[in-house]
Amino acid sequence: MTTTAQLRPRREAVRAGILAAAEAAFLEHGYDRTTVSEIATAAGFTKGAVYSNFGGKPELLRAVCAAHIDVIADSVTATFAGGDIRPAPTGDAARRVAMALTAEIAGSSSWPALWTEFRTLAGHDPAVRLAYSELRIQLRAGVEERLRAHAGDLALPADADLAVAAILLLTVAHGLAVEHATAPEAVPTELIEDSLTRLIAGLR
Secondary structure, eight states, X not given: OOOHHHHSOOHHHHHHHHHHHHHHHHHHHOSTTOOHHHHHHHHTSOHHHHHHHHXXXXXXXXXXXXXXXXXXXXXXXXXXXXXXXXXXXXXOHHHHHHHHHHHHHTXXXXXXXXXXXXXXXXXXXXXXXXXXXXXXXXXXXXXXXXXXXXXXXXXXXXXXXXXXXXXXXXXXXXXXXHHHHHOTTTSOHHHHHHHHHHHHHTTO
């Protein structure tokens, strides 16, 4: 006999379904033109499920963006485990990381637009500002952790300021992604790759 508990989806599945629906909606329509009701309907859950799992639309956007950055970070750090899609001829770690990061940030025009909207709305909406601030702190901590884990691969000095390094990487990568999405002929992928290679190499 099947019980109600057995029919109820696991919390992880609910969160994953809501995140997937929210990502698709935000990327297609933007944050401001997307409603919680639309996301809930697309995910096959109630508005209550969205609020109980994420708290509200700003927090949901934060979770969507954090998950996206995690995907990028996983792809980039995979280069240290032989996961290079396009290995650099020199085998240089900075170049390999830059190549992987370039492939990720230059692959979509929708994400830079969403990030730009997120930051713009944070300028005048307190709830969005809080979510954006918490996201930036979370991302910086995550990049610091990954830099620490791969300090040997990147030949980082023992006294390297990883907080500064993380901020530089996040800020430059975001800026290049936005510029490439806006004017790819002015900021081509080759220039992004070279810029990131110099930045990463300069962390040593």
